[in-house]
Each structure stands twice: as structure tokens, then as C-alpha cells.
Amino acid sequence: xxxxxxxxxxxxxxxxxxxxxxxxxxxxxxxxxxxxxxxxxxxxxxxxxxxxxxxxxxxxxxxxxxxxxxxxxxxxxxxxxxxxxxxxxxxxxxxxxxxxxxxxxxxxxxxxxxxxxxxxxxxxxxxxxxxxxxxxxxxxxxxxxxxxxxxxxxxxxxxxxxxxxxxxxxxxxxxxxxxxxxxxxxxxxxxxxxxxxxxxxxxxxxxxxxxxxxxxxxxxxxxxxxxxxxxxxxxxxxxxxxxxxxxxxxxxxxxxxxxxxxxxxxxxxxxxxxxxxxx
Amino acid sequence: xxxxxxxxxxxxxxxxxxxxxxxxxxxxxxxxxxxxxxxxxxxxxxxxxxxxxxxxxxxxxxxxxxxxxxxxxxxxxxxxxxxxxxxxxxxxxxxxxxxxxxxxxxxxxxxxxxxxxxxxxxxxxxxxxxxxxxxxxxxxxxxxxxxxxxxxxxxxxxxxxxxxxxxxxxxxxxxxxxxxxxxxxxxxxxxxxxxxxxxxxxxxxxxxxxxxxxxxxxxxxxxxxxxxxxxxxxxxxxxxxxxxxxxxxxxxxxxxxxxxxxxxxxxxxxxxxxxxxxxxxxxxxxxxxxxxxxxxxxxxxxxxxxxxxxxxxxxxx
Numbered sequence: 001x002x003x004x005x006x007x008x009x010x011x012x013x014x015x016x017x018x019x020x021x022x023x024x025x026x027x028x029x030x031x032x033x034x035x036x037x038x039x040x041x042x043x044x045x046x047x048x049x050x051x052x053x054x055x056x057x058x059x060x061x062x063x064x065x066x067x068x069x070x071x072x073x074x075x076x077x078x079x080x081x082x083x084x085x086x087x088x089x090x091x092x093x094x095x096x097x098x099x100x101x102x103x104x105x106x107x108x109x110x111x112x113x114x115x116x117x118x119x120x121x122x123x124x125x126x127x128x129x130x131x132x133x134x135x136x137x138x139x140x141x142x143x144x145x146x147x148x149x150x151x152x153x154x155x156x157x158x159x160x161x162x163x164x165x166x167x168x169x170x171x172x173x174x175x176x177x178x179x180x181x182x183x184x185x186x187x188x189x190x191x192x193x194x195x196x197x198x199x200x201x202x203x204x205x206x207x208x209x210x211x212x213x214x215x216x217x218x219x220x221x222x223x224x225x226x227x228x229x230x231x232x233x234x235x236x237x238x239x240x241x242x243x244x245x246x247x248x249x250x251x252x253x254x255x256x257x258x259x260x261x262x263x264x265x266x267x268x269x270x271x272x273x274x275x276x277x278x279x
Numbered sequence: 280x281x282x283x284x285x286x287x288x289x290x291x292x293x294x295x296x297x298x299x300x301x302x303x304x305x306x307x308x309x310x311x312x313x314x315x316x317x318x319x320x321x322x323x324x325x326x327x328x329x330x331x332x333x334x335x336x337x338x339x340x341x342x343x344x345x346x347x348x349x350x351x352x353x354x355x356x357x358x359x360x361x362x363x364x365x366x367x368x369x370x371x372x373x374x375x376x377x378x379x380x381x382x383x384x385x386x387x388x389x390x391x392x393x394x395x396x397x398x399x400x401x402x403x404x405x406x407x408x409x410x411x412x413x414x415x416x417x418x419x420x421x422x423x424x425x426x427x428x429x430x431x432x433x434x435x436x437x438x439x440x441x442x443x444x445x446x447x448x449x450x451x452x453x454x455x456x457x458x459x460x461x462x463x464x465x466x467x468x469x470x471x472x473x474x475x476x477x478x479x480x481x482x483x484x485x486x487x488x489x490x491x492x493x494x495x496x497x498x499x500x501x502x503x504x505x506x507x508x509x510x511x512x513x514x515x516x517x518x519x520x521x522x523x524x525x526x527x528x529x530x531x532x533x534x535x536x537x538x539x540x541x542x543x544x545x546x547x548x549x550x551x552x553x554x555x556x557x558x559x560x561x562x563x564x565x566x567x568x569x570x571x572x573x574x575x576x577x578x579x580x581x582x583x584x585x586x587x588x589x590x591x592x593x594x595x596x
Contacts, residue, residue: 113487
């Protein structure tokens with residue numbers, strides 16, 4: 001190919017190779033969540049305004065923005081947990097693996113089995129560590145003890161907490177520290193082998209060391225899972241995410257590669273926010 | 280001028296005023312010391328009353344047990360206080376009390392718990408705000424009304440369906456007593472379930488479980504101590520219940536498990552004997568205290584059990 005001398009042809013060839021690369025990348029990372037024209041109201045208050053986002057598989061997507069900008073609302077729409085708030089209404093569509101999850105025919109139980117969630121405050125069940133992990137698998141019909149034991153070890157290892165709790169699996173999860181509880185919650189999520197893990201400010205209630213552990217864990221997890229994380233900590237978004245969404249007053253202001261968003265934001269409001277002029 | 284004089288007054292600083300006031304505090308100091316003593320005395324009234332009642336019961340019951348051996352009292356299956364050869368076995372009364380309480384809890388347990396589940400997990404705020412007070416109205420109905428209701432309304436219905444049932448029987452007051460303690464179980468269990476934090480429910484729902492699965496696998500286990508305690512307290516209430524059984528179950532001291540028959544409970548016996556002409560100092564008179572002491576022991580044990588259960592099974596969250 002390089003033997004060709006005419007410029008035009010060379011360029012053509014290069015472009016086609018670029019295209020191929022781009023194509024193969026797209027193949028590797030297909031769109032898992034495709035949000036189109038999403039609006040959401042809590043009663044009369046318009047919380048999400050015309051959201052359009054494509055979230056790719058096996059990436060960490062961070063959503064940042066000041067309090068009340070709708071970032072938690074948006075992430076809770078992705079597994080329809082937002083419906084627990086009375087008086088919620090939506091319009092538009094969110095395709096998860098090419099199915100509109102806002103469609104009433106979608107069973108939320110199935111969706112939530114594939115899309116796990118980690119909350120702001122650690123919320124293990126008031127049961128033993130073991131019971132916490134096997135909760136999901138058991139509900140979904142896995143009964144054999146040998147398999148459950150295996151799931152427990154695998155999930156706890158996956159959440160980087162196995163070594164800390166392996167000798168106290170049958171003690172109450174509430175005896176653990178906040179950071180450990182949060183990793184138990186992550187392990188509980190992993191136990192049903194979801195495709196996506198939604199994290200709603202998972203480290204906001206934790207100390208810096210626990211936060212660091214969870215961030216390291218996320219870097220491991222993104223090899224196998226798609227992670228969408230809401231955070232009010234911009235450094236955290238910069239450290240761990242591939243793409244970043246900046247939201248303000250219920251709208252997506254900017255959505256781009258994390259490096260680009262933080263080094264060279266295209267919107268003035270993004271720049272103001274990340275340089276600490278407000279928020 | 281006035282503004283000037285005000286300024287003069289304000290010239291005394293707040294800290295000086297506080298210092299002045301502190302010197303006048305002797306009355307305050309007296310209050311600080313005497314009021315806690317006063318409060319302690321008031322708080323002791325209940326304890327002293329309990330001790331007083333216990334003392335009366337025991338001292339009088341001793342007279343009874345000097346005439347009737349304890350073993351005969353607790354193992355005797357015949358209670359014939361007025362016959363030529365009086366028998367004082369408490370088993371017929373224990374039997375009546377336990378059977379009526381068991382019927383009551385069989386009615387109230389499931390209904391109360393299901394109501395609590397509905398109120399806590401399914402009802403909207405609006406519905407709950409209307410239903411819960413209504414449920415508690417049921418708890419405010421005087422028990423004599425329930426007794427009357429059992430005797431004049433429930434018994435005839437039961438007899439229409441099941442003609443062998445006697446006009447006074449243990450079944451009808453047992454059922455009505457069950458209705459009476461439903462609010463207790465529903466209300467206390469609902470309290471226990473709604474105090475389970477929402478984030479725990481969300482954690483479960485986010486795992487892809489249904490509301491029902493979340494309720495039974497997470498919320499109820501987490502609230503179990505409160506739920507069991509509500510059951511125990513309700514049983515204790517049924518054991519101590521008097522008017523319903525007195526009116527609707529008659530006064531036959533049958534030692535039987537036949538629900539169609541009249542039976543007497545410990546409480547109804549006390550009503551009967553203390554209302555009749557038991558001569559002071561007679562064995563019949565003293566038998567009151569022995570029965571009352573047994574009843575007291577039962578309810579005390581139940582209440583202690585409720586305390587123990589709610590502490591033992593408390594799940595921390």
C-alpha cells in the first residue's frame with residue numbers, strides 16, 4: 001500500500017483504514033444505553049429536560065453537576081428506581097440493549113437483574129455477609145449450596161473484600177465499617193452477574209481511604225462491566241471515568257471524553273463549573 | 280432624649296446582666312435540686328403500686344395455700360368451690376384462658392400481620408393516614424361492648440351455622456377477642472415494619488426483586504423483633520381480657536377442649552367470685568387471690584418474654 005505514489009490514493013487508503021479501526025472500535029464498544037428526548041417530571045417540576053445520551057459498553061461514564069441538577073434522577077431512571085417516587089412521569093425513550101425500558105411491557109425485575117445499583121449510603125441487609133451476597137441469586141432461583149458458596153467467594157473477591165471478611169462470613173454485615181459495607185453492596189450486586197452497575201455517589205459517605213479502595217475497584221470492574229457513576233466529586237470523575245457528562249438544571253450541558261471535558265471544555269458553563277466558579 | 284436614656288440602659292452589657300442574674304440564682308438552684316427528687320417520687324408511684332398489689336396477692340394467697348396444697352391447686356382438674364366437698368383445681372380456668380387466647384391469636388395474628396404489611400408496604404400515604412387511625416379506633420372500643428357484641432351478635436350466627444354450639448361458649452368470645460387485638464398487632468407490627476429504613480428496601484428492589492419478595496425476605500426479617508413482640512403483647516392482652524369472656528362464655532368450670540361448650544377463664548372466675556357473696560376469710564375468698572396471682576404471673580411472663588424477644592431478635596441497621 002505504501003508503494004502507491006499518488007497522494008490522493010494514499011489518503012483514501014489511510015482513511016479507509018481509519019474507518020476500519022473506527023468500525024472495529026464501535027464493534028467492541030456498542031451502545032448499551034441510548035437515551036432519546038428524555039423528559040421527566042416530579043409532579044409539576046421538570047427535573048430532566050430533553051436528555052440525549054449514548055452510553056457505551058465497558059466504559060466508565062461519570063455524571064457530574066451541582067446538587068439538584070438531575071444527575072441522581074437520571075441514573076435512577078436507567079433502572080426505573082425513580083418510579084418509587086410517587087407522581088413521577090416521563091416521556092421520550094431509553095433503549096437498553098435496543099429495548100425501550102420506559103415501555104410498560106418491560107418487566108422492571110428483569111431490567112434490574114441485569115442492571116445493578118450501588119447507593120449513596122451503604123445499605124446491606126440486616127443479615128450476615130453470606131446472606132447478603134446470596135440474596136440475589138437465591139431470589140432468582142439458585143438453591144444449591146455449593147454453587148452459592150462459589151458465588152459468595154467470587155463476588156467478594158470481585159469486590160476486593162474477600163480477604164477482609166472470609167473468616168466472618170456469617171456475622172452481621174452491619175458489624176463492618178462503612179467502606180467495607182459499601183464493598184459488600186458492590187459484591188451483592190456482582191453476585192447476580194449484571195451487565196451494568198449504576199453507582200449513585202457511592203463514596204460520598206466514605207472516608208478518603210475507603211474511597212480510594214472503591215475507585216481502584218471500579219477500575220478493575222470496568223473490564224467486565226459497564227459502569228455509570230454519579231459523583232459530585234470532580235476529581236473522582238477525572239480519575240476514574242472514560243466519558244463525563246456534565247448536567248445543569250436538568251439538562252445535559254456537555255458530554256465528551258473525560259480528558260477533553262476537563263482540559264478543554266467546549267461550553268462556558270462546564271468551564272465555570274470545573275474551575276470552581278459555582279457549584 | 281429618650282433614645283439617649285435607652286443608650287444609657289444598653290450601656291450595661293449583656294455579660295454584666297447575666298452576671299447579675301447569676302447572683303439571684305438561689306431559687307433556681309433549689310429548683311435544680313428539688314425537682315428531680317419530686318420527679319423520682321412520682322416515678323416511684325407505679326413501682327410502689329405494683330409492689331403493693333403483689334404484696335396483697337401473695338399475703339392473701341398464702342392463706343389459700345395453707346388450706347389447699349399448691350400441687351392440688353395447679354394439677355386439679357376440678358373446680359367446685361361451692362360444693363359440699365369443695366375442689367380447687369385451677370386447670371379448668373387455665374384451660375379456658377388458654378383456649379380463648381389461642382382462638383384470639385389465631386384470628387388476630389394473620390389478619391393483624393397482613394394489615395400491617397398492607398399499611399406499611401403497599402398503602403399510599405393518603406390511605407395509611409386514613410386507615411391507621413380507623414384501625415386504632417377499634418382498640419378504643421370498651422371491652423364490655425365487645426362482650427355484648429359476642430353474646431348477642433356473634434354467638435347467634437355461630438349457632439345458626441353450627442347448632443351444637445351452646446348459648447354460652449368459648450368460641451364466640453375467642454373470636455371477638457381476636458378482633459379486639461387485631462389493632463394491637465397491626466399497629467405495632469406496622470410501626471416495626473415502617474421503621475425499617477427505605478434504603479434497605481431500595482437495595483432489595485434494585486436487585487430485581489418484586490415488592491412481595493422484598494417484604495417477606497427483607498422487611499419482615501428486619502422487623503421480626505417488633506412483630507413477635509406485638510404478638511406476645513397481644514396474647515398477654517387476651518389472657519388478661521375479662522369482660523368479653525365473662526359475658527359470652529358463661530361460668531361453667533368445664534375442663535374440656537370442646538369449643539362449643541361454656542368455659543370459664545381466670546379473669547371471669549375472679550369477676551364471678553368477687554361479685555358473689557364469698558364470706559371474708561373463707562377458702563373461696565382466698566382462692567381469688569391464688570387465681571389472681573397465677574394470672575399476674577402469666578401476664579408478667581408474657582411481658583418479660585416480649586421484652587426479651589424484641590432485644591434478642593433485634594436486627595441492627
